Every structure is written in structure tokens, then in C-alpha cells.
Amino acid sequence: MTVFDALVGQDDVVQLLQSAVAGAVSGKGMTHAWLFTGPPGSGRSVAARAFAAALQCPDGGCGTCHECHTARSGAHPDVNLVVPQGLHLVIADAREIVAASFRAPTQGRWQITLIEDADRMEERTSNTLLKALEEPPPRGVFLLCAPTPEDLLPTIRSRCRQVTLRIPPYPAVAAHLEREGVDASIANWAARAAQGHVGRARRFAVDDEAKRRRREVLELPTHVSTVGGCFTAAANLVEAARDEARAITDALDEAETAAMREAVGDTVRTRGAARPRGAAAALSDLEKRQSSRAKRTQRDALDRALIDLAAFYRDVLVVQLEADVELVNVDLTRTIERIARATTPESTLRRIDAILACREAIDTNVAPLLAVEAMAVSLHAG
Ligand SMILES: [Zn+2]
Numbered sequence: 001m002t003v004f005d006a007l008v009g010q011d012d013v014v015q016l017l018q019s020a021v022a023g024a025v026s027g028k029g030m031t032h033a034w035l036f037t038g039p040p041g042s043g044r045s046v047a048a049r050a051f052a053a054a055l056q057c058p059d060g061g062c063g064t065c066h067e068c069h070t071a072r073s074g075a076h077p078d079v080n081l082v083v084p085q086g087l088h089l090v091i092a093d094a095r096e097i098v099a100a101s102f103r104a105p106t107q108g109r110w111q112i113t114l115i116e117d118a119d120r121m122e123e124r125t126s127n128t129l130l131k132a133l134e135e136p137p138p139r140g141v142f143l144l145c146a147p148t149p150e151d152l153l154p155t156i157r158s159r160c161r162q163v164t165l166r167i168p169p170y171p172a173v174a175a176h177l178e179r180e181g182v183d184a185s186i187a188n189w190a191a192r193a194a195q196g197h198v199g200r201a202r203r204f205a206v207d208d209e210a211k212r213r214r215r216e217v218l219e220l221p222t223h224v225s226t227v228g229g230c231f232t233a234a235a236n237l238v239e240a241a242r243d244e245a246r247a248i249t250d251a252l253d254e255a256e257t258a259a260m261r262e263a264v265g266d267t268v269r270t271r272g273a274a275r276p277r278g279a280a281a282a283l284s285d286l287e288k289r290q291s292s293r294a295k296r297t298q299r300d301a302l303d304r305a306l307i308d309l310a311a312f313y314r315d316v317l318v319v320q321l322e323a324d325v326e327l328v329n330v331d332l333t334r335t336i337e338r339i340a341r342a343t344t345p346e347s348t349l350r351r352i353d354a355i356l357a358c359r360e361a362i363d364t365n366v367a368p369l370l371a372v373e374a375m376a377v378s379l380h381a382g
Contacts (some may be wrong), residue, residue: 003050003068007043008176008198009168017047021054021061024109031161032136035118035152036145037163041197044145045116047097047165050078052143055350056108063193065107067282078108084120088292094121094128102137110141118144119151124151133159167196192328195311200304209247213240217305218312218332221379222338230376237376239367242303245298260286302368303359306375310366312336313348320345347382354378 004014023064024030034051036044053071054061056078062068067076075079080091080100101113115121118222133142133156142160149157171193176198182205193214194201203210217240223233264279311328318325319340327333340348358375362368 001063003053003072005063006046006050007165009172010043010047010165011152013047013163013165017051017054018060021051024050024055024323025060026249030141032108032140033160034143034163035149035157035160036142036143036163036165037148037319039167041194041199042165042167042372043198044147044165045114046198047163048114048116048143048145049074049081052076052114052141055112055141057108060103070134071108071112076108076109076112076116078105079112079114082113082115084115084117089115089117089121089125091122091124091128092277094125098128098132101132101140101142111137111139112141112143114143114145116145119146121152123153126156126357130155130159160306168198170196173198173201177201182206189331192326192330195307195328213244213305214308216240218329220309221312222335224376224380227377227380230380231373234369234372234376237305237372238302239304241368242298242380244301245294249290249294249297249339252293256284256286256290272276299368302362302372306355306359306362310352313352313355315346316340316343320348343382351379351382 006016007014007100020031034048036048038044038047043215048153049072050061053063053068056067056071056076057065058067059065072080076358080097082093082097084093097113097115101111103111105111115129126359130153132140134143144156144160146152149162152160172193173194174184174187175198177187177190180202182190182202186205187201190201190204193204200210204214217237220233248372260283264282312332315327315329315332316339317323319337320343327336329336334350337344354375357378358371361371361374
């Protein structure tokens with residue numbers, strides 16, 4: 001077993017990282033900045049965390065020792081795991097991150113800074129980081145994760161060695177789930193339904209609520225036959241994304257707020273005593289971060305729903321063109337065939353375009369409900 005077992009269907013990447021670890025150990029030199037890119041669900045941060053563990057582990061990433069465990073979970077004192085919580089990584093955080101990267105490792109071999117969603121750095125933030133990448137500390141290693149290299153400033157990406165992950169093939173995802181104890185037929189279905197997104201496939205396999213939500217999203221095409229139905233369907237889709245996001249963020253918010261109140265002293269019960277000014281600012285800062293995270297989580301959930309929807313129409317197109325390709329949504333074959341018979345390939349293509357346009361609109365901060373309504377009306381028009 002090694003830490004790299006967690007990477008699904010990424011043999012080339014594993015080879016590259018393992019030889020980098022071997023090179024670092026033998027003193028051949030170490031690249032100080034790495035950029036992990038790949039589509040959502042391909043395992044960018046899984047790969048970066050595994051690499052961090054392998055660099056700190058005395059056995060090059062055994063997967064079982066204390067170094068491996070703590071490096072991967074972010075608890076290792078020499079692995080600074082940065083997970084931007086809001087829509088952006090702000091400059092104050094970047095200054096702290098860079099300062100920490102210059103500390104000498106306390107236990108490990110390297111002082112590792114791992115930034116997930118590095119594409120959420122604002123330009124000013126990027127420039128702060130750039131200075132550290134230009135003259136990296138001698139034991140410092142930066143691991144950045146982003147969907148594509150283009151998501152980062154050219155000045156940043158040109159300083160990084162690039163590690164490119166691919167969408168893992170369905171059989172690799174299914175086999176991975178089976179190793180985790182999922183029944184073979186469910187693993188196969190989940191790998192397809194999630195279109196190779198490892199985390200989603202796992203949720204589809206083990207979480208009934210996630211399965212139910214997917215079914216609900218995929219019922220939308222049958223609800224847009226009337227204009228009135230479009231608006232109801234759009235509202236339902238946006239609300240479902242909000243619910244899904246809340247299920248994730250509510251628990252986080254509560255725990256953070258409780259911890260913060262404890263740290264600054266909850267003055268609600270101590271009548272008359274004013275809360276220290278710094279405490280009020282810290283609480284309001286936390287609330288701002290939480291609201292930004294809620295927005296982002298909801299946007300991500302909606303985007304996943306739209307990807308599912310696009311895959312549904314892709315299946316319709318497969319049937320219409322009698323292409324010799326397996327359907328993504330095999331469990332919905334009958335609905336897909338019915339819609340395929342009732343419409344033309346041209347209209348299916350227009351519908352797929354409408355879904356992609358909706359994703360882009362939401363990405364450029366159009367109000368989600370407006371964007372989804374416009375899409376639903378396009379789906380209705382066909
Ligand atoms: Zn280890």
C-alpha cells in the first residue's frame with residue numbers, strides 16, 4: 001500500500017510523482033513549485049496531498065505511518081493546507097501563507113504549502129505568492145491545485161512544474177469503489193452516473209439523499225413541456241442546489257461560530273460587559289466568510305446539477321444518432337428513448353447549448369434563478 005493508491009486511474013501522474021520523491025530523497029534536487037490540474041473529481045487535491053505525504057514520509061509514502069496520515073489530513077506541522085472557503089483567497093491570507101512557507105521544517109524534510117483551488121486567488125494575492133515562487137525558501141515546496149493551467153496567471157504557472165490529471169475511466173472508478181466495499185453492480189452504475197467524478201460516484205453509491213437529488217434533477221426535462229412548468233422546474237432546481245449546499249455548510253458554520261464564540265468569550269450572558277471590539281470584528285469577519293462559502297457551495301451544487309442535465313441530453317443525442325456508445329444514465333433509458341423519439345438531434349444540440357450557456361452565465365455571476373429560468377425556457381422551445 002502507498003499514499004498513491006488513493007489516486008484513481010492516474011498511472012502516469014503516480015509515476016511522475018514517485019520519481020520526484022525518489023529524486024528528492026537521493027538529493028538530485030527538488031522542484032519547488034508544482035501545479036496540479038484536472039477536471040473536477042479527477043483528484044487534484046488527492047494527488048497533491050498524497051505527494052505532500054510522500055515527501056514527508058521516511059518511506060516515500062507508505063500510507064500507514066504518522067507522517068503520511070497527518071500530512072494528508074492537514075495536521076502535519078510542516079504541511080500548510082490552504083482551502084479557500086469563500087469565492088476568493090484574500091491578500092491578508094496570502095501574506096500569512098507566504099510567511100509560514102519561509103519557516104524551517106520542524107519535523108519533516110520540507111515545509112510544504114498546499115493551496116487547493118488556487119484559481120480563487122485574486123490578482124493581488126497571486127502577486128504576493130509569486131514573490132515566494134520566484135525565490136523559494138530552500139526547504140519550501142508549493143503545491144497548487146486548479147482546474148486548468150489557464151486559471152492561474154501566466155507568471156505563476158510558468159514557475160510551476162505541471163501535473164495533469166485526467167478524468168479517470170469508468171472501470172477504474174468502479175474498481176476503486178469495489179475495493180471500498182461497494183457492490184459491483186452499484187459501483188458500475190455510480191461510476192457512469194457520476195461521469196468519472198470519484199467523489200460523486202462514492203456519494204451515489206452510498207448516499208440515498210444524493211441519489212434522490214440526482215433523480216429529481218433528471219426529471220426536469222419532462223417538466224418543461226409547458227412555459228409554466230419551466231418556471232416551477234427552474235425554481236425547484238435552484239432550491240435543490242441551495243438545500244444541498246446548506247446540508248454541507250450549516251454544520252460547518254455552527255461548529256465555527258461556536259468555536260469562535262468560545263475563543264472570544266460569549267458576552268451574551270455577561271450582561272453589561274461590552275464584548276471587546278476585536279471580538280466583534282472577528283465574528284463579523286467569520287460571518288462574511290461563511291456567507292461567501294455558502295454562495296460558492298450553492299453555485300458548485302448547481303453546476304453539478306447542470307452537468308447531470310447536459311449528460312441526460314447527451315444520452316438523448318446518442319439514441320437519436322444511434323451511436324454505438326453506452327448511456328451515462330442507463331437507469332433512465334426509457335425516458336431518454338421517449339424524448340429521443342419525440343424530438344430531433346438538432347433540437348437536442350440546441351438544448352445542450354442552452355445548458356452550457358447557463359453554466360457560463362452562473363460562472364460570470366448572473367443570478368442563478370434568472371440563468372436557470374432562461375435555460376428552462378430554451379429547453380421548452382427546443
Ligand atoms: Zn508513511
